[in-house]
Amino acid sequence: MKRNVSIAAVFLCGISLLQAQPLRVSDTLKELKMENISVVEKKDTITAAFETSTYRGIYNGIGIAIRHLAAIPEIPTLQLLILDNALPQLCITIPAELIQKYQSGECSLGEVYRNMGMTTSTRTAVNRLKGIKRKENSFGKVDLVVYPSVMLVNNVTYKLYKAALELQPALEMQLWKGASLRMQVSLPIVSNEDGKWDCVRLGFMTLHQDFRLANHWKGYLAGGSFSNDRQGLAAGIGYFSANGRWTVEGGGGITGSSHFYGSEWKMSKWGR
Numbered sequence: 001m002k003r004n005v006s007i008a009a010v011f012l013c014g015i016s017l018l019q020a021q022p023l024r025v026s027d028t029l030k031e032l033k034m035e036n037i038s039v040v041e042k043k044d045t046i047t048a049a050f051e052t053s054t055y056r057g058i059y060n061g062i063g064i065a066i067r068h069l070a071a072i073p074e075i076p077t078l079q080l081l082i083l084d085n086a087l088p089q090l091c092i093t094i095p096a097e098l099i100q101k102y103q104s105g106e107c108s109l110g111e112v113y114r115n116m117g118m119t120t121s122t123r124t125a126v127n128r129l130k131g132i133k134r135k136e137n138s139f140g141k142v143d144l145v146v147y148p149s150v151m152l153v154n155n156v157t158y159k160l161y162k163a164a165l166e167l168q169p170a171l172e173m174q175l176w177k178g179a180s181l182r183m184q185v186s187l188p189i190v191s192n193e194d195g196k197w198d199c200v201r202l203g204f205m206t207l208h209q210d211f212r213l214a215n216h217w218k219g220y221l222a223g224g225s226f227s228n229d230r231q232g233l234a235a236g237i238g239y240f241s242a243n244g245r246w247t248v249e250g251g252g253g254i255t256g257s258s259h260f261y262g263s264e265w266k267m268s269k270w271g272r
Contacts, residue, residue, distance in 0.1 A: 050080070226255075
């Protein structure tokens with residue numbers, strides 16, 4: 001009877017430990033302010049998807065996540081699915097043996113980076129995460145981003161002909177998977193030219209939809225007001241290699257002019 005109780009206790013402890021590891025990964029990513037988190041463990045591998053939009057630079061955020069996840073005791077192989085605008089972009093695999101060497105001091109974090117697997121082929125990881133509930137959803141959250149804009153033009157080397165400095169604050173929002181809305185205004189700070197650069201005007205006012213098509217194809221659709229006083233619709237498609245070293249892309253659209261200077265807004269037909 002005692003032996004049966006002991007075996008049952010060990011069995012339950014083992015199950016508890018297995019359930020705890022995905023939870024630790026999820027909690028760690030949550031503490032790091034990652035978004036669109038989903039975690040599952042299958043066949044001695046923990047697959048975790050997350051987005052690093054809180055950090056300045058996606059690769060900086062990835063490095064911070066790896067450093068913290070690789071420090072979790074008894075962690076199995078990690079398969080990290082990196083998202084951008086909730087779309088899969090990159091899959092990183094860190095074998096359990098490599099993590100154990102890092103935790104024991106046999107290798108450095110730099111060696112972990114050099115020896116981990118990395119590919120833009122994300123289908124396997126995406127299939128593992130099907131049906132898993134997402135945490136820290138970014139959809140509907142609004143970011144205020146301020147872009148600086150500098151214009152310098154000199155027709156001859158000894159004289160600055162045109163100069164302007166602007167701030168371009170924008171409200172940016174993820175609407176749904178792959179979709180983003182951007183609403184921007186241009187605020188002049190310093191300018192030596194009247195007209196466009198001397199008045200408050202609209203900047204980017206766009207709705208952008210990105211797609212992942214199959215395993216190595218991506219595409220986008222966009223519409224609204226763009227830079228250089230343009231307005232219209234644009235679309236593109238591209239193919240990228242599994243190692244991410246080369247990409248072939250093409251795009252096009254239809255456009256017309258759109259001017260909003262002061263209180264007057266002029267638009268042309270979309271014919272170009």
